[in-house]
Amino acid sequence: xxxxxxxxxxxxxxxxxxxxxxxxxxxxxxxxxxxxxxxxxxxxxxxxxxxxxxxxxxxxxxxxxxxxxxxxxxxxxxxxxxxxxxxxxxxxxxxxxxxxxxxxxxxxxxxxxxxxxxxxxxxxxxxxxxxxxxxxxxxxxxxxxxxxxx
Amino acid sequence: xxxxxxxxxxxxxxxxxxxxxxxxxxxxxxxxxxxxxxxxxxxxxxxxxxxxxxxxxxxxxxxxxxxxxxxxxxxxxxxxxxxxxxxxxxxxxxxxxxxxxxxxxxxxxxxxxxxxxxxxxxxxxxxxxxxxxxxxxxxxxxxxxxxxxxxxxxxxxxxxxxxxxxxxxxxxxxxxxxxxxxxxxxxxxxxxxxxxxxxxxxxxxxxxxxxxxxxxxxxxxxxxxxxxxxxxxxxxxxxxxxxxxxxxxxxxxxxxxxxxx
Numbered sequence: 001x002x003x004x005x006x007x008x009x010x011x012x013x014x015x016x017x018x019x020x021x022x023x024x025x026x027x028x029x030x031x032x033x034x035x036x037x038x039x040x041x042x043x044x045x046x047x048x049x050x051x052x053x054x055x056x057x058x059x060x061x062x063x064x065x066x067x068x069x070x071x072x073x074x075x076x077x078x079x080x081x082x083x084x085x086x087x088x089x090x091x092x093x094x095x096x097x098x099x100x101x102x103x104x105x106x107x108x109x110x111x112x113x114x115x116x117x118x119x120x121x122x123x124x125x126x127x128x129x130x131x132x133x134x135x136x137x138x139x140x141x142x143x144x145x146x147x148x149x150x
Numbered sequence: 151x152x153x154x155x156x157x158x159x160x161x162x163x164x165x166x167x168x169x170x171x172x173x174x175x176x177x178x179x180x181x182x183x184x185x186x187x188x189x190x191x192x193x194x195x196x197x198x199x200x201x202x203x204x205x206x207x208x209x210x211x212x213x214x215x216x217x218x219x220x221x222x223x224x225x226x227x228x229x230x231x232x233x234x235x236x237x238x239x240x241x242x243x244x245x246x247x248x249x250x251x252x253x254x255x256x257x258x259x260x261x262x263x264x265x266x267x268x269x270x271x272x273x274x275x276x277x278x279x280x281x282x283x284x285x286x287x288x289x290x291x292x293x294x295x296x297x298x299x300x301x302x303x304x305x306x307x308x309x310x311x312x313x314x315x316x317x318x319x320x321x322x323x324x325x326x327x328x329x330x331x332x333x334x335x336x337x338x339x340x341x342x343x344x345x346x347x348x349x350x351x352x353x354x355x356x357x358x359x360x361x362x363x364x365x366x367x368x369x370x371x372x373x374x375x376x377x378x379x380x381x382x383x384x385x386x387x388x389x390x391x392x393x394x395x396x397x398x399x400x401x402x403x404x405x406x407x408x409x410x411x
Binding site for chain 2: 012013015016018019058059060062063064065094095098099101102105106107
């Protein structure tokens with residue numbers, strides 16, 4: 001299993017993160033100072049690290065504005081609060097279907113399964129209650145998505 | 151008189167192929183919508199056509215990033231044919247999602263290089279931006295550029311935009327300088343008077359207000375605005391026309407058809 005996190009390089013505007021911060025402010029929460037947005041992809045199947053790197057660099061990240069991090073085990077603890085949003089089991093993940101097709105187009109023919117998700121790093125002194133409020137009100141549609149606070 | 155044949159490449163999610171076909175037909179060309187799977191099965195079919203068009207739309211649902219999945223598919227399965235077609239000097243156009251595909255597979259800014267060295271990223275607003283905007287086709291640039299698609303357009307034109315990922319970003323300043331020097335930046339967002347615009351007339355935050363570029367030879371052209379949505383004066387909210395009853399889009403498609411003839 002490889003988890004590939006995509007991030008906006010520092011010199012470029014993280015429009016999605018800024019939009020989420022503005023949404024957080026609009027519901028009256030002032031504790032969050034900055035939001036960084038990372039879409040992520042979890043790839044299961046018989047692929048090696050070099051193939052995961054090809055998938056990350058050729059397909060999942062933009063060569064100009066984005067970078068990527070690949071992990072295959074537990075992730076390092078972050079100083080910021082993190083909210084991760086994923087589809088619940090049984091909900092069709094249409095983006096993952098496109099990713100699987102595109103991995104085959106890259107010439108990587110082994111069978112893979114893909115899960116997609118969204119990760120938000122919230123900088124600031126934010127309580128667990130506030131994080132729950134942000135997740136439920138803004139980031140996750142809890143009918144079809146689940147969220148984890150880290 | 152020679153009938154000009156246009157291949158309009160479509161895939162899952164493409165939604166401007168009918169309008170693009172109609173636009174070319176209005177310019178007396180014969181246009182055919184061809185699904186990418188059909189072209190992959192018979193790759194040399196591409197050389198039966200005189201013009202190649204990548205229409206707007208939401209190929210593969212804009213999954214991962216707009217145009218990314220289709221660009222990856224084309225590059226890996228049709229790359230050498232597309233490159234050969236482009237280097238032959240035949241006209242190629244990418245509109246909106248089609249422009250994103252051309253840039254992300256690296257056919258623009260330079261098909262010889264065929265490598266991604268620029269991108270179209272998320273609008274500064276992080277929203278889908280949909281409105282009529284003005285474009286500057288600076289006289290100097292227009293007359294000196296090799297672009298076959300933008301010949302004889304007025305200094306300022308208007309076209310509609312509709313996109314969420316239209317912010318053009320070159321790899322570095324050196325590339326930007328090169329694009330400027332070679333007069334490859336054929337359209338820039340502007341005010342009605344040709345001044346540098348602010349949002350919302352600058353819809354996405356593009357570097358130097360870039361809205362459309364071509365390759366050095368001038369046959370491969372990509373733009374975020376939709377010329378196929380302004381073929382008739384009546385399509386404009388103020389019913390403004392160019393050359394009588396037509397919109398500016400008509401002049402763009404006609405240029406390519408006339409070039410082939």
